[in-house]
Amino acid sequence: MQSSLAVAPNRAESTLDSERVFDLRTSTVRELNQKLHSLSEDTNEKFWRVENPRGRHAIAVGLDLPISVTINGHVGYYCAGMNKRADVTVQGNAGVGVAENIVSGRVHVRGDVSQSAGATGIGGNLIIDGNASARCGISMKGVNILVKGSVGHMSAFMAQAGTLTVLGDAGEALGDSIYEARLYVRGSVASLGADCMEKEMRDEHKAQLFKELESAGIAGEVDVSSFRRYGSARQLYHFHIDNISSY
Amino acid sequence: MCGIVGLFLKAPRLEPEFGALLANMLETMTDRGPDSAGFAVYGSPQAHAIKLTLRAPVGTDFIAIATSLKDAGLEVREMIPRDTHAVLTVSKNEQSKVVEVLARVAPEVKVVGTGHRMEIYKEVGLPADVARRFSLKEMKGTHGIGHTRMATESAVTTAGAHPFTTGVDQCLVHNGSLSNHCGLRRQLGLKGISFATQNDTEVAAAYISNRLSEGDTLGQALEAGLGDLDGFYTFVVGTESGFGVLRDPIACKPAVMAETDDYVAFGSEYRVLVDLPDIEKAHVWEPKPAHAYFWQRGN
Numbered sequence: 410m411q412s413s414l415a416v417a418p419n420r421a422e423s424t425l426d427s428e429r430v431f432d433l434r435t436s437t438v439r440e441l442n443q444k445l446h447s448l449s450e451d452t453n454e455k456f457w458r459v460e461n462p463r464g465r466h467a468i469a470v471g472l473d474l475p476i477s478v479t480i481n482g483h484v485g486y487y488c489a490g491m492n493k494r495a496d497v498t499v500q501g502n503a504g505v506g507v508a509e510n511i512v513s514g515r516v517h518v519r520g521d522v523s524q525s526a527g528a529t530g531i532g533g534n535l536i537i538d539g540n541a542s543a544r545c546g547i548s549m550k551g552v553n554i555l556v557k558g559s560v561g562h563m564s565a566f567m568a569q570a571g572t573l574t575v576l577g578d579a580g581e582a583l584g585d586s587i588y589e590a591r592l593y594v595r596g597s598v599a600s601l602g603a604d605c606m607e608k609e610m611r612d613e614h615k616a617q618l619f620k621e622l623e624s625a626g627i628a629g630e631v632d633v634s635s636f637r638r639y640g641s642a643r644q645l646y647h648f649h650i651d652n653i654s655s656y
Numbered sequence: 657m658c659g660i661v662g663l664f665l666k667a668p669r670l671e672p673e674f675g676a677l678l679a680n681m682l683e684t685m686t687d688r689g690p691d692s693a694g695f696a697v698y699g700s701p702q703a704h705a706i707k708l709t710l711r712a713p714v715g716t717d718f719i720a721i722a723t724s725l726k727d728a729g730l731e732v733r734e735m736i737p738r739d740t741h742a743v744l745t746v747s748k749n750e751q752s753k754v755v756e757v758l759a760r761v762a763p764e765v766k767v768v769g770t771g772h773r774m775e776i777y778k779e780v781g782l783p784a785d786v787a788r789r790f791s792l793k794e795m796k797g798t799h800g801i802g803h804t805r806m807a808t809e810s811a812v813t814t815a816g817a818h819p820f821t822t823g824v825d826q827c828l829v830h831n832g833s834l835s836n837h838c839g840l841r842r843q844l845g846l847k848g849i850s851f852a853t854q855n856d857t858e859v860a861a862a863y864i865s866n867r868l869s870e871g872d873t874l875g876q877a878l879e880a881g882l883g884d885l886d887g888f889y890t891f892v893v894g895t896e897s898g899f900g901v902l903r904d905p906i907a908c909k910p911a912v913m914a915e916t917d918d919y920v921a922f923g924s925e926y927r928v929l930v931d932l933p934d935i936e937k938a939h940v941w942e943p944k945p946a947h948a949y950f951w952q953r954g955n
Contacts, residue, residue, distance in 0.1 A: 464926035483926050483940065502940060504926060505910060523910065523942055542942050543907055561907075562945065 428456040438465050448474055464504065469497050472514070486523075489516045492533060508535045511552050524561065527554045530571065536625045543580065546573045549590055555625045563602065565592050574621045576631060584639055588646065592639040593618050595631070603655050604645040610638045657806040658831045659685025659924045660818075662892040663932075664799040664899035664951050667918035670933070675795030679787040681921075681928045682802040686783050688924055689804030692817040693786040694778025696827040696894055697800040701772040705733055706751050706824075708744045709769035709776045711814070716764065718742040724761040730754055739789040740814075741768075743775050771825035773798075773896055778817035798953060799899050801892045801922075803829040810855065820858045822849070823865030825896035830857040831909045831924060832888035840884070860885055864893060874898040878948035892922050893950075900950035907945035914938040920951050 431441050441459065448454060452474065459480040462468055466485035469478050472495035480488070483501035493512040502520035511530040518526075521539035528544070530552025537545075540558035544566055551570040559577030566582075568590035578596035585602020591614065592605075601607075615633045622628040645652055661681040665671060675697065682693060710718065722735035722744070730753060734745040746754045751770075758765055769776035777790040783804045787793065803818035810816050819827040834840075837856035844862050845851070851858055863885065867877035874893065878900050881891075890909040893900040901922055903911055914921045914929045916938045923929050926940065943949055 463930040464928075485925060485927060502926070504912075521941065523912075524907070543945065562905075 427453070428458055429454050430458045430460060432460045433463065433465060433468075434461040438468055441468065442470060445469065445472055445474075445476070445478070448476065450474065452476070462501070466504070469495070472497070475514075483520070492516055502539070508533075508552075511535060521558070526556075527552050530554070532571075534624055540577065546571070546590075549573065553621055553624070555621055557625075557627075559596065562599070565590060565605075566602065568592070572617065572621055574618060574636075584641070586645065587641045589641055591617065593621070593636045594639065595636045598637075598639070601639065604642045605639055606642040608638045608640045610634070610636065614638050657688050657808075658818075659688030659804040659928070660802070660829045660831050660890065660892050660922070661685060661924070661928050662799075662801040662829070662894070662899060662901070662922035664920040664953075665797075665918065666920070670918055671796050671798060674797035674800065675791075676793045677932060678795075678797075678800050678802055679792040680931050681923060682787055682792070682804060683784045684928050684930075685802075685804040685924060689806045690782055691807050691812045692778065692780040692805045692814070693783035693803065694776070694805075694817045694819055694829075695787075695790075695792060695800060695802035696769070696774055696776040696819045696821070697792075697795050697797040698771075698773040698825070698894060698896070699775060699795065699797050702733060702745055704748050705745050705772075706748045707769075707771055707773070707775060708746065708751075708754070708767050709771075709774075710742045710744055710758075710765050711740055711768045712742070712762070712765040714740055716740070716762070718744075721758070721762045721765065725754060725757055728757045728761070730757060738777065738791055740779060741777050741790060769821045769827070771821075771896065774821070774825045774827060774894070776819055776821055776827060778803075778819070779814055780812055780817065799894060801827065801829050801894050801899075808833075815853050816855055818857060819894075820855070820861040822858065822862040823868065826861070826865050826868065826894070828857065828861040828864060828891055828893045830860060831890045832904070834860060834885060834887035834889065836886040856887070860889065860891060868895070874900045874952070875948050875950045878902045878950060882946050882948070890924075897953040898950055899952075900948065901943050902948050903943055903945050905946040911943050912940065913943050913949070914940045 457478045462482045462484045464485045470490040473493040475494045477496045479498045481500045485504040487506045489497040490509045494514045497516045499518045503522045505523045506525045508516040509528040511533040513533040515534040517536045522541045524543040526541045526545045527535040529548045531550040535554045537556045541560045543561035545560040545564040547566045549568045549571045553572045555574040562580035563582045565584045567586045569588045572591045574593045579598045581599040582602035584605030618633045718737040722732045731747045736743045779786045818829045821827040834856040837859040890911045891902045912926045
């Protein structure tokens with residue numbers, strides 16, 4: 410196996426004054442996560458860099474401190490899951506379920522992400538510079554997701570709250586069985602899922618979208634009026650026999 | 657769960673390292689499939705010859721079997737035993753005679769793969785052990801596929817391990833499960849295709865083989881599969897000169913691919929690909945649902 414159990418007395422060597430480096434060639438993911446979890450609220454070790462992630466799963470999960478973690482390379486599943494307050498950047502692609510159940514803080518992926526990005530997220534920001542695969546924002550409950558590329562099929566499936574902003578296209582069945590949440594798509598939508606409909610883009614929505622673009626640093630580059638808004642038709646909240654064919 | 661891997665070389669200079677690269681990929685997928693493992697390797701062909709991959713109980717004396725074949729007046733170009741398997745290279749003209757004599761002199765031996773270039777190996781056990789037993793690391797090749805199995809619905813047996821082969825130089829590995837394999841098996845059975853197991857994946861392999869035998873290209877066969885195969889699947893398929901990938905439209909089963917000037921590689925997860933040469937410079941992407949990907953070697 411590739412993970413090394415080599416024991417080094419001080420794995421987090423300091424390069425810059427304030428930056429700590431963790432190399433996953435010489436340490437395990439568990440050691441990294443335990444180290445990050447053990448930091449105190451008033452820690453001075455606020456900047457972390459993770460080298461050689463080599464597609465490993467569960468890197469930087471469960472963080473609950475205002476620290477910054479940069480991961481240099483592609484990561485596996487569930488990276489930055491359950492994130493609270495921390496700012497996590499992936500300099501590469503991310504596997505299934507990046508930032509799943511994110512609570513607050515910010516997760517930024519420079520490359521593409523696999524399916525179920527930001528799944529069930531209840532707050533915070535997830536920014537994806539590349540494309541997201543299927544089921545992006547599935548069951549989202551308040552997270553704000555911004556994808557600079559396109560999203561795959563069944564994105565925002567059963568979405569309950571938050572925003573999904575897509576600068577590219579959306580795949581089939583966007584917003585299937587959506588409760589609430591606002592979906593802003595600039596490109597084409599292959600098809601809308603059950604109970605998802607296009608809605609008017611009013612000023613309040615343009616303002617909200619502008620805020621989302623602003624938090625991703627692209628407010629000046631992208632025109633809010635080039636987006637269309639999609640949301641819930643609110644016909645399938647409660648079971649009704651007349652809607653049986655739509656479920 | 658299961659893990660699948662595939663490697664298709666474009667650069668001949670990597671061919672001597674092929675087995676070592678594939679073995680590493682296979683071993684990385686141990687935690688997705690620790691029950692059994694298997695792989696198919698496409699090596700170099702011999703003129704007017706065919707390779708038969710044989711499988712037999714532990715301790716079978718393959719060299720004695722080769723002697724029996726020679727005694728029966730048959731030409732044995734090569735017999736390379738590897739643990740429970742052996743690759744027997746014979747003259748193409750004598751293929752059916754060899755199979756006939758084998759059944760008589762060594763009824764415990766099964767012919768599990770036939771190809772000009774393909775050799776196929778699978779066994780129960782940890783992927784690293786399986787790779788070691790068959791000396792995968794020493795094998796040269798141009799392309800190949802592999803599978804690590806976590807059995808969920810049928811017994812952990814050698815016959816239930818992947819890859820499945822249903823045609824000359826054709827094989828397939830699968831992550832997922834098919835829901836219409838019984839009906840398809842009946843339909844393919846009516847065309848005279850026989851099955852060695854009750855496994856759903858064998859039906860998918862036979863489906864592709866049947867399409868190819870009816871004149872489809874690999875790409876056409878994969879695209880047709882999108883309409884006819886119902887269920888969850890990520891397939892990686894090998895033919896004598898081709899390599900293909902297909903995911904079902906729902907695409908629950910994971911897949912990552914990488915391509916450089918030197919190779920195309922497939923893994924259930926990115927971890928599989930991390931030790932490939934120049935992976936940092938590779939184009940890494942997730943293959944799209946319901947889209948047939950295929951590569952063909954120029955001969």
